[in-house]
Amino acid sequence: MRTDKTSVLFPGRIQISLATTLYVGVVLLMLMGGLAVWLSTPLLDGIVKKARQTSEEQLPQITRWRHNGERAELLHSYINTVFWVEDPLIARQARLQAQVLVHGLALEADEQINRQADDVITKLLALIEIRQQQRQIQQSLNKLAESELELYESLAPSLMLESPFYRQSHAISRFAASTTDTSIHNSDWGHLQQEITSIIDSLSALAADEPLQQTAINQYLSLLQRQSRSLTQMQVLIEQTRQIHVQALAAQQTLSGMLNSDAALKTQQLAERVESDALQVRTYTQILLSIFALLGTVSVICFHVLVLKPILHATRALDSVGLGTPLPPDTCRPLFSELNAIVQSVWRYGEVATELHNTNAELRELSQIDGLTGLKNRRCFDTALQSEYDRSSRHGHSLGLVLFDLDHFKCINDRYGHLLGDDCLKAFADLLKQFSQRSGEMAARYGGEEFALILPEITFESAQNIAEKIRQACTELSIRSEHDEPIELSVSAGLIHVNNTRLYPPEAILREADAALYRAKQQGRNRVESVSSLPGIHLCTRN
Amino acid sequence: MSKRGRYAQIYLLLAALFWSSSSVGETLRVATEGAYPPFSYFDSTGQLAGFDVDIARALCQALERTCDIKAVAWTDLLDELQAGKLDMVVASMAKTREREAQVDFTDYYYQSHSIFAGRPEVTDTTPTALMGKSLATARATIQADFLNKHYTLSRVILTDNMPQALQMLLEGKVDFVLSDTTNLLDFLERPQAMAAGMDFVGDPVKSPELQSKAHIAVKKGDQVLREEINRALEQLRLNGTYDQINRKYFPFSIY
The missing domain is CATH 3.40.190.10 (Periplasmic binding protein-like II)
Known part of the structure; x- marks a missing residue:
């Protein structure tokens, strides 16, 4: 029923389960995490792959490229060494190293590079071969020169000085001396050729003039013609080596070009791609972090508004229930069904508690009041007397107590019936109520027709005065029977006034008041007997 | 304490x-x-x-x-x-x-990679071309395995190490030595080898077994x-x- 009532109170508002919301939140978080992983994993994988590619493929490529560059340069210098150096030992060493180097190139390179390398080596070997031939020519030139010099030595003594043949043979010996120590690169082969041609020409012309020297001239001519042939051959070979040298260098250039690699460019491209991937990952991460931060803030606010506030509200309501103050208005309607259930329970509990509180108060009231007269009953009186006594003792106040007993009440009851008796009791009770208006003052029905009045903080005279007024007023009560007979009602009273309650126990006070009432009855009723400070009961004082 | x-x-x-x-x-x-x-x-x-x-x-x-x-x-x-x-x-x-x-x-x-060394009388180093020649290399090497496997028509002599094989070549006890080019280069650059007219013989042996x-x-x-x-x-x-x-x-x- 109550649930229905609250539903009716807040119609049309959406209710969500907190658990479901939490599940949805967790699932959303996981989805976002998954999205992050899904987005970044391929990128990170790519970065890893590219980094590996760089170190495993491009880096070796670059190293190889560098090595190949060095090899190409070295090959260039080997070719030049073989071409320029005339020392066969050095040339051989360069050739051997060049061979090993080119063989090494063949290990890794493709067929095209292989062929090109072979081409370079072939040219190098051809160069070596021609150099070998040239050295042989040089040797033969040396031999011819030696022969010519020997011939000159043998002829010289028999020749007439300044004769044309002598001059001619001297010129031949000079020429022979100049061809004994030739250099492939440094000797002027063309000039030597011209010289020998002119010598041969002049010697041939001389042959007619000097018939005696015919044999010697023929010997010279034979030697000189062989020399001339060698010189011609040498010049041809030099031209050949020049060509081969140029070709070898060109082949080496081509090879060098083939050995180039675009590894550096590829590496740079890889690095750029890695950079862009990394930047993308960074952007994703930033976006995700921003989303997380935003969601976190929203979550905190939602938690505050949707969860914390209802809980605090319910807690305050519980507090007010504990204090017995009225419940704050039930305006809070949480979004989450669980919290709603809690808040509703709190409110229901609060309502029940308030009702219980009220019922308790009623019951307490009922348990303290005499049903007939509406005065406090005996039990309440006992408690009140004790508490007033305690208060007086604590503060050193005086305390007055008056016990009343309606005179001849039994007779009235017997004569006019209990109903009228009850009327008399009610009338007197109303009278007592009028005299117990001050705070702390209390009138109670002590039993049957006996009443009691507690008068705290009062002088003996005032108490006597009040008791006397009540007695007087009682006689003036106009109560009539069924037959309209006036009924005379009077009351006897025993008053006790204690200045210092600490000296007497409450039982003694009550006892002395009772005794005073008894004396009033004894002394003819309708009177007030008073006793003050109880001089006769000193022995009964309390500590 | x-x-x-x-x-x-x-x-x-x-x-x-x-x-x-x-x-x-x-x-x-x-x-x-x-x-x-x-x-x-x-x-x-x-x-x-x-x-x-x-x-x-x-x-x-x-x-x-x-x-x-x-x-x-x-x-x-x-x-x-x-x-x-x-x-x-x-x-x-x-x-x-x-x-x-x-x-x-x-x-x-x-x-x-490997190559033959010796007097450069031949340029062909195939097994048939070297038939009847004596070939040396060091024992338990890939060159030794290669010679034993392919040059069955030649006399294969295995030494304890490469210097021994090269010494035999210098002394004329074997015709050719098969070894690593860099190792042979070191040998060929020595004056004795040069004096004896030693050189690489033929092209490097193009066999995957030797391109090591x-x-x-x-x-x-x-x-x-x-x-x-x-x-x-x-x-x-x-x-x-x-x-x-x-x-x-x-x-x-x-x-």
């Missing part, structure tokens, strides 16, 4: 245990052949020298380990490594299936050391140490 003393003892013990359990600090026992110039040989002062030796030293430095490098006969190298008397072998060793069954190999540290790469051997299953050496090798190659050593022995890169 005694309690503190005991704690100290325990700590010392733990430290000692940790020290002994970690391999760092232990001396590496390294072997090379010592008879394979210019890769490993004894120099004029009787010290081990050569490309392999320098590479081994550089590796030890990169690994931050002290090394005891010694020369071991070629045919004993793998046995001693297997027996646990050595930790690594840096001896221009090619990776073959048979050797891989016995030991583990690192990445290669140089490449080589030299690797460092470690004991079978010693993956930790193998990986450490691989990393150290890469470090040497990238920081220029390798090139420096290379240049010391060869005018061009042999990697």
